[in-house]
Amino acid sequence: MGKALGDILGLAAGVAVSPLPIVAIILVLATPQGRLNGSLFTLGWLAGLSVLGGVMLAIGGAGGSSAHHQPATWVGALKLVLGILLVLFGIRQWRHRPTGASPAELPKWMAAIDRFSPVKVFGLGLALSAANLKNAPLTLAAAASISSSGVATGQQVASLAIFVIIGSLGILAPLAVFLFLGDRARSVLGGWKDWAARHNVAVMAALFFVLGLKLLGDGLGILTS
Known part of the structure; x- marks a missing residue:
């Protein structure tokens, strides 16, 4: 299980650093039903x-590793x-x-978050985690790494749970601030939102590139070993 965790921790950190979802949950927390909506958004993200x-994991099963407990060829190809x-x-x-002093542009749907029903808020959390161009590939790669580790099913599930928790820290942190900091939460979360919105594109580009190169290296290493 230790090897599986070593393979997925960096990927989980990449999921956790997601500026746009962080902006989204901060806007959700600012709605009249912030406590409920923030919890639903987080549940959607975790789900x-x-x-x-x-x-x-179900697709890979025990077939993620070879007879010698090395990653299977399909894992290398996927990565x-x-x-x-x-x-x-x-x-x-x-x-x-954005170039120069151009303001950061956020998706137009963010302006309507305060009108989202609880079901839509849950669906938003679900979509921003599972249908995200960065998070979905990283989650698939992490699960493939877990499958290729050759550990028992229970340890695979535990490894995935750890990945999900670490990958959710960027969402759990604003929720914790909102729940426990009281009146200070608004100013703290406002600062986080402004930073995340301003640097979203640059942070995402860097993460895409660095983590993409890591997966490229992992895949080539598996296929040529």
């Missing part, structure tokens, strides 16, 4: 990562493809980053 990772996609996304993000 998205868990279900996507669980599906990958190679995901790595290429992330690098391409990173290049695209960097080329479309």
